[in-house]
Amino acid sequence: MIELLILDVDGCMTNGKIIYTNGEDELKEFNVKDGFAIKQWMRLGKKVAIVTGRDSKIVERRARELGVDYLYQGVKNKLEALLRIKEDCGLDFKNIAAIGDDLNDFRLLKKVGISFAPNDAVDFLRSHVDVVLTKKGGDGAVREMIEYLLKKEGLFEEYLDFWIEEI
Numbered sequence: 001m002i003e004l005l006i007l008d009v010d011g012c013m014t015n016g017k018i019i020y021t022n023g024e025d026e027l028k029e030f031n032v033k034d035g036f037a038i039k040q041w042m043r044l045g046k047k048v049a050i051v052t053g054r055d056s057k058i059v060e061r062r063a064r065e066l067g068v069d070y071l072y073q074g075v076k077n078k079l080e081a082l083l084r085i086k087e088d089c090g091l092d093f094k095n096i097a098a099i100g101d102d103l104n105d106f107r108l109l110k111k112v113g114i115s116f117a118p119n120d121a122v123d124f125l126r127s128h129v130d131v132v133l134t135k136k137g138g139d140g141a142v143r144e145m146i147e148y149l150l151k152k153e154g155l156f157e158e159y160l161d162f163w164i165e166e167i
Helices: 011-013 032-043 057-066 078-089 101-111 141-152 158-160
Strands: 005-009 045-053 070-072 096-099 115-119
Touching: 005 011, 005 032, 005 141, 011 045, 011 141, 032 045, 032 057, 032 141, 045 057, 045 078, 057 101, 070 078, 078 096, 078 101, 078 115, 096 101, 096 141, 101 115, 115 141
Parallel strands: 005 045, 005 096, 045 070, 096 115
Antiparallel strands: none
């Protein structure tokens, strides 16, 4: 079973665009549907790590809001971050799923039990992951990944039971 999700930010949790203001401000847009699914994943006793190549106070805030277990920013080698998280969790690679959208995610994605890419990921990466999602980054791709895993592992009904009551 998958126990840990590794999430890239720009291009997966967001649409990959970064907006700068005239000052030092940076803007990112997150999809609340992704956040909802992330929180429910953790509610099922699962773990989440955000591993991103950039450093951003916005990402730190989003990770805190969601209550993710691990946040690694400014990461140049995402595989090294994966190895640290894997060791800390005491998991095998087969128990880890990850989503990425660009070449810097490749080595990490090749190690995990199941790898995902948003529909608008770079061509090379899309041809080397287990699942190419129908959604684009920032447009519900993370939720699609989570619901795919929940269905695959027979947890979708438990996920629904948090919110849906039999009539």
